[in-house]
Amino acid sequence: MKYHASRRVWVVAASATVIALTASGCGSGAGDSDGKTTLTVTTQVDYGYRDLYKEYEKSHPGIKIREVLVDDLPKKLVTQLAANRGASDVVGLGDDTIGKFKPSYQRFVNLADHGVNNTDDPWVQWAYDYGTVEGGKYVMGLRTDIGGLGICYRTDLFKKAGLPTDPERVGQLWPTWDKFTEVGEEFRAKVKDASFTANTGDIWVGMENQHKETFFSESDDSLMADENSGLKQDFLTAANMSVRKVSGGYPPFTPEMANALKTGKAATAVCPAWKLDRTKEASGPGNSGKWSVAAAPQGGNWGGSYLLVPKQTKHTKEAVELARWLTSSKIQKRLFLSKGYLSSHPSVYNDPTVQAKKDAYFSNAPTGKIFAEAVDKMQPIYRGTKDSDVATAFMNALLRVEQGKQKPEDAWSQAVSDAEKVAGD
Known part of the structure; x- marks a missing residue:
């Protein structure tokens, strides 16, 4: 994949x-x-x-x-x-x-x-x-x-779960990805016919982009994923969203995910600014006003x-x-x-016109302000020359966990091993 x-x-x-x-x-x-x-x-x-x-x-x-x-x-x-x-x-x-x-x-x-x-x-x-x-x-x-980075969410499903729907209050629910998981578990306890988030792959991309170094060392471009304890912890947090039934396991950018967004089978999805139009396309005009956007945990970019x-x-x-x-x-x-x-x-x-931008489809959420604030929290990210080659190994590992084929720790270990083969280390 x-x-x-x-x-x-x-x-x-x-x-x-x-x-x-x-x-x-x-x-x-x-x-x-x-x-x-x-x-x-x-x-x-x-x-x-x-x-x-x-x-x-x-x-x-x-x-x-x-x-x-x-x-x-x-x-x-x-x-x-x-x-x-x-x-x-x-x-x-x-x-x-x-x-x-x-x-x-x-x-x-x-x-x-x-x-x-x-x-x-x-x-x-x-x-x-x-x-x-x-x-x-x-x-x-x-x-x-x-x-930028935000979280698209279904206001109708949040109401059903007894959660707030205002973008500012929603963003305050999850200052970290661990808190995001906890909110997901609270949601699932009250809403049985929908997953809290669409998949863990999108979550993982948002997470890894919050690190100064990801798979490779900035000093010499060597593979360092297994030494990056913060990256591993984020992987396990994402993978455990599957184990804890927070993720629906709808593969990213597939008809299955599009259908989940359209039919209300997933309450949230990771949304950088460019993905808003893709989400509208997938969810369809009939769901206008049922979606909104809040800040993502810890800001960032995708x-x-x-x-x-x-x-x-x-x-x-x-x-x-x-x-x-x-x-x-x-x-x-x-x-x-x-x-x-x-x-x-x-x-x-930072332009006032951009900061004031709202999106009617997403319940007039202040998208300009949300995404600009996410970018302001960014730090430079080092991506290795083989970053895009090894990234697939970690995405596939998350997929195996979502499919119930591996436990998170085992999936991480295999991802590192597969990445080493691709990187030639």
Whole structure:
């Protein structure tokens, strides 16, 4: 089960979109017969840029933009970089996969050579820094959105359990993930026909993103999961949500989970900002006003991406200008207000208009304020060059516990062993 992507769509909707948009293929842009320069932008999922591409083309009449979605972009990009051909003019990589390409950073344009810095239109420092190498001298990628972290919850089911429904009071119920589990047990004692939370996989992603180091050591990029006592404790806390019947075990981003959200079989789900629209899609218009959003235990982040420009492009200047425009604070503010993607620019997520944003589907919860506060609690996270490779071992381990095939401690031990094989340690 492959899961550790920054933004995922529900499986039932993903395949057709990918096929339709990849039919035109990938590869660097070239001059069209009408004299325009075509720039190809390839991402793994929809970044919400479609209307922006049209706007950019109007303001830049010499530019034409071709959008491509590739389901397994990191794998294909490795091949394209090795062959020195086939890569797009601009590529989008999740914050969990960009580390995989840092050893090959010289195959990407150093955006610092084109005037990019973190002074003129600054990103939040930790997000900007993670897109750089050589101590910040080599700017490899420009940060798009960040996720923030919240908990979506069904107000109707919370009422049934005798729990508060106001976002502020709900957030106060669970200052820690252990308290979250305790609330889940209280819920299950009163509501027999619904699980408290959809699955432990989403919980785990939120948890691991609250650590400065996760699977790998920042000092030498060596696998350190088994030495990270805090990470292990979080894994056991998540796994025990299955044992204690708090989790429904609906696999992330599947029709089963979508149906659970729609039919009220799960009372909560982990929600970074970008996932609000996915939750609406899964739950359906009939459940508008039955959902709300509260702060997640301990704040944090899930998601976000970077735009990079491979050196293969024949249109470096134009590609850099497009990437810079798409990741600017002006555009990111519009993307949050229109699509809910939380900006990686402090000037945006601290903007009064953004902070005042509410979502009618989620009972007019103050989503702008909730997600901005979550980001303010963030600390820089180190992800190893093989982070996305070993993450699957831990997700699969949680799945085995949910299926009753392993106990939490045994699942952790096997996950570490499987990760060591993948990492080559």
